[in-house]
Amino acid sequence: MRAVLAALVAAAALPAAAVSLEDFRDPEDGRFDTSRFLLDLNGFLPMPLIVTEPAIGYGGGAALLFFDRNAPAPGEGARAGRFTPPDITAAGGIRTENGTKAGFLGHLGFSRDGNWRYLGGVARASLNLTYFLDTPLPGAEGELGYNLDADFVVAEARRRIAGSDWHAGLRYLRAETTSRFDAGRPDPVPARDLDVTLAGLALVVEYDDRDSIFTPGSGTRLQLQATDFDPRYGGDPSFRLFKAAANSYAKPHRDVVVGGRLDFRGSSGETPFYAVPFIELRGIPYLRYQGERVAVAEVEARWNLDGRWSLVGFGGAGRASGREADLGSAETRWAGGVGVRYLLARAMGLHAGIDVARGPEENAFYLIVGSAWR
Helix, strand or coil: CHHHHHHHHHHCCCCHHHCCHHHHECCCCCCECCHHHHHHCCCEEEEEEEECCCCCCCEEEEEEEEEECCCCCCCCCCCCCCCCCCEEEEEEEEEECCCCEEEEEEEEEECCCCCEEEEEEEEEEEEEEEEECCCCCCCCCCEEEEEEEEEEEEEEEEEECCCCCEEEEEEEEEEEEEEEECCCCCCCCCHHHCEEEEEEEEEEEEEECCCCCCCCCCEEEEEEEEEEECHHHCCCCCEEEEEEEEEEEEEEECCEEEEEEEEEEEEEECCCHHHCCECCCCCCCCCCCECCEEEEEEEEEEEECCCCEEEEEEEEEEEEECCCCCHHHCCCEEEEEEEEEEEEEHHHCEEEEEEEEECCCCEEEEEEECCCCC
């Protein structure tokens, strides 16, 4: 543990004399906690990235996060008595065993009065993925490997509505993509999808009264998003993506948090094959089950053992359907598992840990920082 603390101190944007090991001790229980270092001392947090996503294989990397507390002056905050999230700047990169690599730089900010949220970021990725065929080709066993090269730019701004817990705003996304299949383009993938620039404008509406944006213990988050991709925004194809989601948390007991998640996604138009919605559950690889309409339901319970360590159990199901079928007749895919968490920063409600999950076809484990639900 002392080696970890020394690395954090060395990375801090402060004179060494201004940071001590006591800055990583929680005054409430005397245990390791990063709240003061990150919020009061505006510290840099070097973080190893462990990649366990089955879709791209095992790997790792590193990220550097900077937290800048943006607390409002007394009487100025729009949500009195609630924790004001810090501004977060992050940069990092990863590489996995199958040759996937990616790098990113991003910033999440909040206005001083809490009425504005803004996000900006750039990323470059070369992803080695698998395309799953509905009807297996001879010798292909239903799976074809492909590489997706992409450069991303995203910008978003949201405004609080009349001092409430509702926000609304716009998001702009642009991505230049190139796709190449290992054994030639399969028939279901049109040639136009191989080299394409995507550009879209999204209307984002959100309700959020959670007690933490990191690892919530109570409250609800509702999300409605409609993204229009069209040449008038600077891209090539014309298609639309839709999302409606709800995450809710409650405490039936002082040591237990129970959460529920409902998520519906849809697409229409000339949606590139890699942008079609998919079932997103721990235990199921990304892009494994895709469809023009996707619905997911999941529950999670977190049991606090001693104020720092918690046990987690979760389970869910999803359905994906194409043009020729509806969700009611689609096959249900189940996944679930267990995990462990440590309260890393009490002031932010930030937990981190590991989940082990089982899906329809394989086991997987995940490093979780904050919430597993996006």
